[in-house]
Amino acid sequence: EIAMTQSPVSLSVSPGERATLSCRASQSVSSNLAWYQQKPGQAPRLLIYGASTRATGIPARFSGSGSGTEFTLTISSLQSEDFAVYFCQQYNDWPPVYTFGQGTKLEIK
C-alpha cells in the first residue's frame, strides 16, 4: 500500500497571502494525485486531479504541481472561504488501493 504523508499538519496564514501545502508518496504515483478541500461538517470537494488539473469550477488561485513522489498545492491569495482541511489522494494503483494523506489544516493567522 502506498503511504501518503502531508506536511505541515497545520498551517497559519493571513488572508491575501500564499499557502503552500506538501504531499509525499512512499513510492512513485506518477501524476495520479488529487487534492480535496474539506470544511467542518461537509464532504470533501475535489480541487485538483492529475497533480495539476483544476476540477470543474475551482478558482484559478488553486494550483497543483509535482510528479512521482513529491507534490504541492498552492493557494495564491487566500480568501476567507479557503480556510479548511486539505487532503491529498493517490489513485495510481489498479486494482484500486486508493490512499489519502492525513490532511493539512489551514488556519487563519
Add this chain to the structure above:
Amino acid sequence: EVQLVESGGGLVQPGGSLRLSCAASGFTFSSYEMNWVRQAPGKGLEWVSYISSSGSIIYYADSVKGRFTISRDNAKNSLYLQMNSLRAEDTAVYYCARDPDPLGGAEGTFDYWGQGTLVTVSS
C-alpha cells in the same frame, strides 16, 4: 444537479450488521463507477470499496474485505454497502462518492460526494 444521499447509519453493537444506501440523482447512474469512503471522527479519509458501472467488478480495502459487501441497483439509481461483523474501528461517517467520467482523465478520484451517514459501533 448531481446529488448523492446516504442513509442507513446508526448505532450498532460490535459484531452486528448494518446496510447503508446511497440514492443518486442528476446524472446517468448506470454509466458511473462508484465508491464508499469513510472518515472516523476527527480523522482522515479511508477508501472502503469500489464497484464498476455494471456491478461486475468489485474491490475492497483489506480492512473490510470479507465483512463488507458493495452492490448497486442501476434500475433504482442506488448504491449499497452491507456491513457485517462490525467492529469499533468501523465507527465513521460513510460517504458514497462518484468516480468521474473515464473520458475526463480523472478516473480514480471522487468528483461528487454525499453528505455522509454516521455509523457508530459500540456496546
